[in-house]
Amino acid sequence: MPFTISSPNFSLVEPFEEPWAGCTTVSGAQNADKRAWYTQHGMPIFSWSSLAQGFLSGRITRDNWKSVRDSYPDRVGPAYAHEPNFRRLERAQALASDRGLTVAQVALAYVLQYPGLDVYALVGTFTGEQFLENGVATDVSLTEEEIEWLDLRRDGLRFPE
Numbered sequence: 067m068p069f070t071i072s073s074p075n076f077s078l079v080e081p082f083e084e085p086w087a088g089c090t091t092v093s094g095a096q097n098a099d100k101r102a103w104y105t106q107h108g109m110p111i112f113s114w115s116s117l118a119q120g121f122l123s124g125r126i127t128r129d130n131w132k133s134v135r136d137s138y139p140d141r142v143g144p145a146y147a148h149e150p151n152f153r154r155l156e157r158a159q160a161l162a163s164d165r166g167l168t169v170a171q172v173a174l175a176y177v178l179q180y181p182g183l184d185v186y187a188l189v190g191t192f193t194g195e196q197f198l199e200n201g202v203a204t205d206v207s208l209t210e211e212e213i214e215w216l217d218l219r220r221d222g223l224r225f226p227e
Contacts (some may be wrong), residue, residue, distance in 0.1 A: 074102070076185060077114035077177045078158060078216055079121055079151040085141040095219075105182035106151035116177045116187035117170055121146040122153070124162075128152045150218060157216050167206060170196075174203030176216055 074134045075081065080094030092111070117123055119142045131152075132221060135143055158172045165172070168191075193196045214220035214227045222224055 071112050073112040073114055073188075074100075075115050075178070076177055076183070076187075077116050077118045077122065078109055078154050078173045079118045079146050081118075081145040082148045083141070084143045084149075085115065085119060085139075085145045092208065094132045098194060100181075104184075108184065110186065112186045113177060113187055114188045117173055117189050118142070118146045118151075121151065122158065122169055124159075124174035126155065127159070128156065128196045140159055148217055153218060154216060157218075161216065165206070168199055169200070171203045171206055172208075172216070174200055175206035175208050176213055178203060179208050180213065 075085075075089060075091035075093060077091075077093050080096075081091055091097060092104065093111070096219070103109075119139050120126065121138075121142055126138075131147055135147070155169070158169045158176075160171050162172045174187050174189065177185050179199060187203075188198055191200060208216075
C-alpha cells in the first residue's frame with residue numbers, strides 16, 4: 067500500500083465559517099461521522115491549523131479579543147471567535163493553569179490524543195521557544211473525561227467554569 071494520509075483541519079475549536087475557501091474540517095460535534103470514518107479506516111490525519119490560526123495560542127482571551135483581533139489573520143474572528151469556542155478556550159486555560167501548562171500545550175494534547183484518531187498536528191510558530199513549548203504537548207496525558215470536558219460534551223469536572 068502506498069503512503070496514504072489526509073489533511074483536514076482538526077482542532078479543539080470548531081470553525082463557524084471556513085477560514086478560507088474549500089477548507090475541510092473534522093472538528094466539532096457536527097463532524098463526528100467524519101471522525102468515525104477516520105477511526106474505522108485507520109486513516110492518519112495531518113491536521114492543519116491545530117491551534118486555530120492562533121486562537122488557541124494562549125495570547126487570546128475572551129476579555130482581550132477585541133483589542134488583539136487586528137493582530138491575527140482576518141478570518142480568525144468569523145471562523146473561531148464565537149461563544150462555544152470562547153468556552154472551550156476558557157476550559158483550556160483552566161486546565162493549563164491547573165497543570166502548569168500553556169493553553170497551546172493543552173489544545174495540542176487534545177488533538178494528539180483524541181480517542182480513535184491517528185493525528186499529526188501541524189502548527190506554525192514564530193520562535194524556537196514556541197516550537198519547544200508546543201513539543202511538550204506530546205508528553206501531556208489527558209483523560210477521556212478531560213477531552214470531553216474541553217470540547218463541551220461534559221460538565222462538572224474539578225476545573226473552574
